[in-house]
Amino acid sequence: MEIQENKNIYVGVQTVRTPNINDFYMEIKSYKNILVFAEVCDGKVCENSLELIGEANRLKAMRNNDSIVIAALLGFGVKSYASELFGYGADKVVVFDDQKLENYRSDLYGEALAQIVKSYHPEIVLVGATALGSELAPTVAAKLKTGLAAHCTALKILENGQFTQVVPAFGGKVLGDIYIPNHRPQIASIKGGITKKLDFAPKDGVVEDFTCELTGFDRMKVVKVEKEHENRKSLNEADCIVVGGFGIGSKENWAKLEELASLLGGANGCTRPVLDAGWIDNEKAMIGTSGVAVRPKAYIGIGVSGAAHHTCGIKDSGLIISINKDENAPIFACSDYKVIGDYKKIVDALIEELKA
Ligand SMILES: Cc1cc2nc3c(=O)[nH]c(=O)nc-3n(C[C@H](O)[C@H](O)[C@H](O)COP(=O)(O)OP(=O)(O)OC[C@H]3O[C@@H](n4cnc5c(N)ncnc54)[C@H](O)[C@@H]3O)c2cc1C
Numbered sequence: 001m002e003i004q005e006n007k008n009i010y011v012g013v014q015t016v017r018t019p020n021i022n023d024f025y026m027e028i029k030s031y032k033n034i035l036v037f038a039e040v041c042d043g044k045v046c047e048n049s050l051e052l053i054g055e056a057n058r059l060k061a062m063r064n065n066d067s068i069v070i071a072a073l074l075g076f077g078v079k080s081y082a083s084e085l086f087g088y089g090a091d092k093v094v095v096f097d098d099q100k101l102e103n104y105r106s107d108l109y110g111e112a113l114a115q116i117v118k119s120y121h122p123e124i125v126l127v128g129a130t131a132l133g134s135e136l137a138p139t140v141a142a143k144l145k146t147g148l149a150a151h152c153t154a155l156k157i158l159e160n161g162q163f164t165q166v167v168p169a170f171g172g173k174v175l176g177d178i179y180i181p182n183h184r185p186q187i188a189s190i191k192g193g194i195t196k197k198l199d200f201a202p203k204d205g206v207v208e209d210f211t212c213e214l215t216g217f218d219r220m221k222v223v224k225v226e227k228e229h230e231n232r233k234s235l236n237e238a239d240c241i242v243v244g245g246f247g248i249g250s251k252e253n254w255a256k257l258e259e260l261a262s263l264l265g266g267a268n269g270c271t272r273p274v275l276d277a278g279w280i281d282n283e284k285a286m287i288g289t290s291g292v293a294v295r296p297k298a299y300i301g302i303g304v305s306g307a308a309h310h311t312c313g314i315k316d317s318g319l320i321i322s323i324n325k326d327e328n329a330p331i332f333a334c335s336d337y338k339v340i341g342d343y344k345k346i347v348d349a350l351i352e353e354l355k356a
Contacts, residue, residue, distance in 0.1 A: 031122065031184040031185060032121065032122070034069050035072055035117065035120060035185070036069065036070070036072070037049065037072050037074075037125070037127045037136065038071040038072060038073045040075045040078050040081060041132075044081075047197070049128050050084075051128075051193070051194075053085065053090050054196050054197040055155060057089045059155060063161075069089060069091050070092045070120060072093075072094050073095045074101050076099050076100075076101055077097065079097055079207070082205075083202070091206070092205055092208065093208070094210050095209055096209075096210045096212075098214065100214050100216070109132075110136060110139035110143060111214050111215070112214060114144055122185050123185055124163055124187075125140070125185045125187045126190065127188070128192060129151050129191045137150065146180065146183040146187060148187040149165035149167050149186075149187075150167070152165045152166055152167050152190050153168060153312035154194075156177075164177045165178040165179075165188045168312065173308070174308070175308055191292060192292060192293065193293030193294060193316075234267070235269055235285065236295070239266065240261070240267075240298045241261075241266055241269045241287075241317075243287060243300065243301045244269075244271070244303060244304075245270070245303040245304030246274060246277070246303060248279070248303045251278065253344075257302060260350060260351055263351060268285055270286055271286070271288070272310070274286075275291075288307075288310040289309045289312055289313070290309070293316070296318065297317075299318075299319070300322075301320070301331055302322075302347065303323070304322065304324070304329075305324070305329050306330035306332070306333065311331070319336050320336050321335065321339065322337070322339065323343045324339075324340065325340065325342050326340075
């Protein structure tokens with residue numbers, strides 16, 4: 001599905017401050033390889049990180065310059081996860097195993113990852129845009145004084161070799177191509193579900209231990225770790241997702257969408273304005289650049305206009321059905337079936353039919 005033609009937007013272009021231009025280009029050229037931050041969560045490597053290793057392999061193939069994919073594995077007692085990272089496509093795993101990294105802290109993880117990047121000189125660094133990654137990526141970018149494109153919806157390598165990060169801009173109306181021409185590494189964060197992991201194939205690779213002094217902020221201490229329990233069906237497990245947009249009009253109307261999803265054995269998703277308005281309390285239901293990307297067999301969008309911020313999260317859905325009263329709503333451009341009309345009558349009729 002093509003959302004919209006890309007517009008070239010030059011965001012964050014920085015000036016060259018190096019006194020000697022040749023030194024500058026030598027310095028830029030000394031950066032090679034693609035490094036993926038391998039996030040460990042609840043005793044396993046995050047799906048998002050495995051997907052990024054797959055994406056790094058796709059970029060590596062386009063780079064055609066003997067680049068390798070390096071996974072940076074940080075934590076305490078995490079070395080055993082290296083074999084999984086190799087199986088999903090890492091060529092080398094750098095392990096920073098330290099008790100200080102047992103629990104995530106942005107100061108310590110920021111220092112650790114920045115030091116790994118300084119030592120390995122990767123040209124590109126990919127970080128999952130999870131809650132942790134969304135904090136860690138800018139922390140590392142600031143420490144290294146380099147550029148970061150957050151919540152990318154696609155990554156490309158142009159014919160001239162330019163690494164390009166695609167991010168929706170101007171309220172999702174255009175997709176901007178972001179370049180970081182003068183600084184290295186080029187850091188990108190991407191949500192889970194947007195890129196694809198490779199099929200697992202056991203293989204050997206090089207494991208390198210890394211260590212450095214971690215000072216962090218003295219005044220910070222982890223006192224207690226509380227895990228959020230999630231009982232709801234995850235959007236990634238559901239074959240059918242009924243998504244409510246701002247067009248549903250009110251919190252009271254949300255119940256209709258829940259009934260429809262339950263009759264279809266599916267789950268409910270939403271757009272950002274619905275979450276912001278508090279019509280739904282499940283943050284994990286938001287689909288798009290700031291939420292999750294989904295791949296259900298069927299997506300039913302109700303009162304959803306179709307901003308790129310949202311549609312980038314549904315592009316791999318099997319069937320896209322949209323209900324909207326505006327026949328010119330952008331969502332119809334990427335829909336397999338379009339139903340034009342007031343959703344209330346349509347959803348009521350659907351519920352009645354399903355019950356019968
Ligand atoms: C940095 C940034 C990140 C963002 N991230 C996300 C994100 O992750 N996910 C996301 O969804 N958005 C995100 N947004 C917001 C995004 O740009 C859009 O504003 C949002 O997706 C629009 O939501 P909507 O379609 O529900 O609402 P609207 O754009 O208000 O559309 C409502 C639609 O409902 C239709 N409608 C109204 N009444 C009825 C009716 N009775 N029957 C049928 N149809 C009806 C209207 O015709 C309209 O098309 C982000 C924005 C920014 C700036």
